[in-house]
Amino acid sequence: MTGHTITQEAADAAARTSVTQSRAARELGLKRGEFELAVMLGRIRTVSDTAGGRRRVTREEIERVRAGEGFPEAWVERIRAVGTTEGAALMDISTARFTRLTRAGFVTPVKFYLNRYRAVVWLYLAEELRQFAEAEVNSGLLTGRAPGTIRAQLEAGVDLRARNWRGRHAGALLRQSDDPWERAAAVASLLDPVQIAEIIKDPYERAYVRRLMPDPFGGQGAPDTPAGRIIQKITTADDPDEIRWLRANLTIGLSQARGERPAPRPESKPAPVPAPDQESASGPRSRAELDAEPSPDLGPDHEAPPTALPEQETRGRAQEPRGLLKWMRRRGA
Structure with missing residues (x-):
């Protein structure tokens, strides 16, 4: 059985035993805000989606909430x-x-x-x-x-309202995931990009953490709008003690995540070496044709690594395909 088949079967099993959060809210008769607050407070537990989507709610959890004392009136009052x-x-x-x-x-x-x-x-x-x-x-x-x-x-x-809210929000995010990379991303979401870059120096790790960060809070405005800037100010740590605490937790979280698994990186596939008879039949390829070749798709969240230094470029050329080197020598003759 292939890995793809196993993954698909796991996703199908999860779909049979769990539902999306929006459907869970409807089945429980809760408004969207009530449901989201209940999840944030830990009153409704969610599970990871094996297909990599948004977290889901198990059928068992829905039944547990329904069977709770005073549901729905008294239960809803406790999350008002x-x-x-x-x-x-x-x-x-x-x-x-x-x-x-x-x-x-x-x-x-x-x-x-x-x-x-x-x-x-x-x-x-x-x-x-x-x-x-x-x-x-x-x-x-x-x-x-x-x-x-x-x-x-x-x-x-x-005014400690924003700082206290951030602490509570961080705790809620950490409760909702057991994955070390997701937990590191939750902590990073409360730091500004400069702080993140200082701690996560590897560009591929940084791109992966950015992809796992929770969605921008509330969706009440794009980052470059007045509303977005207000939200960003509230959701970004600004107190020195708070920043030190978050940086320390992010450093520890990254160490744990790296020990669990490395951040994904694009696969490097060497170019095929043309056979001598093929090269002579088709002739050497022009520089324009070589430059026009598409680069590997690293995804929308890929962040390019720093430009190579001259000595790094020299080492890179030593590993180029033999067909390309033969063509370059012919051009220089």
């Missing part, structure tokens, strides 16, 4: 996300105090979006807000004057 106004009402505090608590990092957002004015709207898990308000240790933060250290941080412009 609310904005500032509703969140403040849940905690029985003013919106101004709620915003100060979130900026100081006491409450972590679960998601965000841009409104029509391109303002960032942060959303929080209603269940976590209720738990925070009910905890006796937090009572001093809900009433009276805020501690001096917190006031000083806020007056200095500290």
Whole structure:
């Protein structure tokens, strides 16, 4: 049995025992946002697609969620996300105090979006807000004057919402994959390209990691648009401690991934050596014909390696096909 047949059979088996995420959401009666948030929180588990597509949901997992206590009403309430106004009402505090608590990092957002004015709207898990308000240790933060250290941080412009969201988002991405290269790509997705290039020096590894990175968040704007730039700023680490943590984790993740398997590289196939009678019959090929030969297709995500140095070129010519060398000597005669 060929490898292709085995792979196809595995893909067919996975299709019979699992469904796409969109279909799973329909079967569970969940809205798209509710389903995506449940996956991010780990309330719905996904599995890899053997065919290399988007992650899927097993039939067994769908049944497990359906059998959960209070499904669907109480279950959906546990993944409900609310904005500032509703969140403040849940905690029985003013919106101004709620915003100060979130900026100081006491409450972590679960998601965000841009409104029509391109303002960032942060959303929080209603269940976590209720738990925070009910905890006796937090009572001093809900009433009276805020501690001096917190006031000083806020007056200095500290806003930890984006950083805390990135930490939560990274954890969600890492939970969704057991593949070491995918996990390295998840960490890399929160670093800017300069940081990535400093750590991943091999261009083929860098191209592979880029291909495995999660889709741009939210699809709310291309990178070169105002909305895209806002999203990029939120999703890219900017705090020195955060960057150091991500760089260290990416370095460790790459080491583990390389130990598992190398990044794919294009196969190098030597040009066929023409037989003497064929060469004499067809005559030597012109330089234009040689230059017109197509290069190997390395795929849309291929990143070309650095240009060879002169001594590298000399070594490369020593390995050229004998037919080409014979033609070059004839041209120089």
